[in-house]
Amino acid sequence: MRKVTVFPKSNAAKKEKITGLLLGASVIVLFLVGWELLFQFKLVNPIFISAPSRVVLALITIIEDGSLFQNLTISAKEFAFGYGAAILVGFPIGIMLGWFKLIRAAFGPFIAAMQATPRIALMPLFIIWFGLGITSKIVIVLLSAIFPLIVNLQVAMTTIDNDLIHVARAYGATRWQVFRSIALPTSLPFLITGLRLAAGRGLLGVIVAEVFGGAAGIGYMIQYAGSTFQTDKVFAGVLVVAVTGITLDFTLDRLGRHFDRWRGEAVAH
């Protein structure tokens, strides 16, 4: 093939990107410094507001005494089981709702009603049914995470390109082959979006469930610290949750880009 000269990305674009990053970072730094100064000059009540330095100290404390790791393990377990179950159950349900009209007609309204119900309001029931232990939290995570998955996969099935189905049929594809070669690849980006939304909801579910009626876990740690006026520890807990959420979302986004290479918008590597 003929060689083609590729013009390098202009420096202006690079500069703009760096300026943007610097601006974003400086706002965060400014906020933290301002907060710290308010605390240092005793302009705020330390019991209510704490300070970045105190939060860091609290974080070091809970890492050293092992309580962070202990609680994090429990929360992670609750999340992993609930999230995993949501994928295992939600994926086939979403696909079937989108793929079979009759199933959609039968179960669509029921699922819509379930989705509209705030799951956390059922927490007292789950505590009665499953106790204060890990099971009631897993159920909450499952119910929080499953609906974004169901909805996204159902939508995926209805956005399948009819021309592609036409082609597959013209080449004699069976219904199963149409499903495998066209419906499943179409659903992949929707699955990733569903997974991202589900991760956010699931994480929220874990924390709220633990705050609500827990005996262990990050949410419980935050709740306990709050009720005993350890504001710095509350912030430390929130920080841990936030970082976890961001990491999870970033990872799934990366995964999505990996499977989305054929779209060719951004060549991410």
Next chain:
Amino acid sequence: MKNGIAVANPESNTLHGVVPSTVASQAIGELESVANVHKDAPQPVQFLDNRPVKLSVKNLVVGYLDKQSGHTMVAVDKVTLDIREGEFVTIVGLSGCGKSTFLNAIAGLVKHQHGEIKVNGRIVTGPGMDRAVVFQKASLLPWRKVGRNITYGLELSGMKQADAREKASYYVNLIRLNGFEDHYPHQLSGGMQQRVNLARALACDPEVLLLDEPFAALDAITRELMQNELLELCEKVGKTVLMVTHQIDEAVLLSDRVIIFSSRPAYVLADIRIPIRRPRKSLIKDSEEFRGLMNEIWRVIEGNANIGGGI
């Protein structure tokens, strides 16, 4: 060059008017040596009348349900048509006349109400590997690289990927797609995508290749280039082809026979032979005979449109 003859002396290699059957039958003896025809002096036109029938359509009636009125409308009305092995037959007609419906019925994608479709003597009841369709839209699977798009039809038939690639490689070379196997469809131009579409159909090695306005979505220049390429390709591989198009010049350039469909419901208005010798070059479009054939076809279509008010 082989083609030099056709260009330099268009008169001598074409026949005017109806071809006497004796000429046609004489020509059949020489069919086997089509490739060598141009070694010597200009030869008479060759028809394929003695070849076995590949696609046979008898009294085909295709209806569809008109959703507005709730009535069943007839789109194709008792069409009878035989296409012989290696023949390139094109159907032309006004848009919406039912020619695409006809093609879809042959592909097995649309049920027919009456009549019979046979490929190699076997009755067609649905889609099958003995036919492959090239639609107007390339409709490549966007998440598959070119190579795996070309082998898609073969994979559906249960062939292993490696074997499918092996089998498709002949057409990949022929359509000059080698080097593009690792590209995604979105990286290709419209013309290239349509070539992949064509390669995907040919890779299945169908008995009959069905082309549904294959170049209609391309720009005028690409369309001309693709016509030439298809012409060259078909003369090389000798496939049996049924094409549907709006372009009369495209039909005359590529075909052995042009079938004119009436406005809806479609029946066969005329079956016109194109007695231009192969191999052809697009330059024949300038010849008097070519224009004569185009006019002949156009007059039939025009006459029908005036009577039927089909526009």
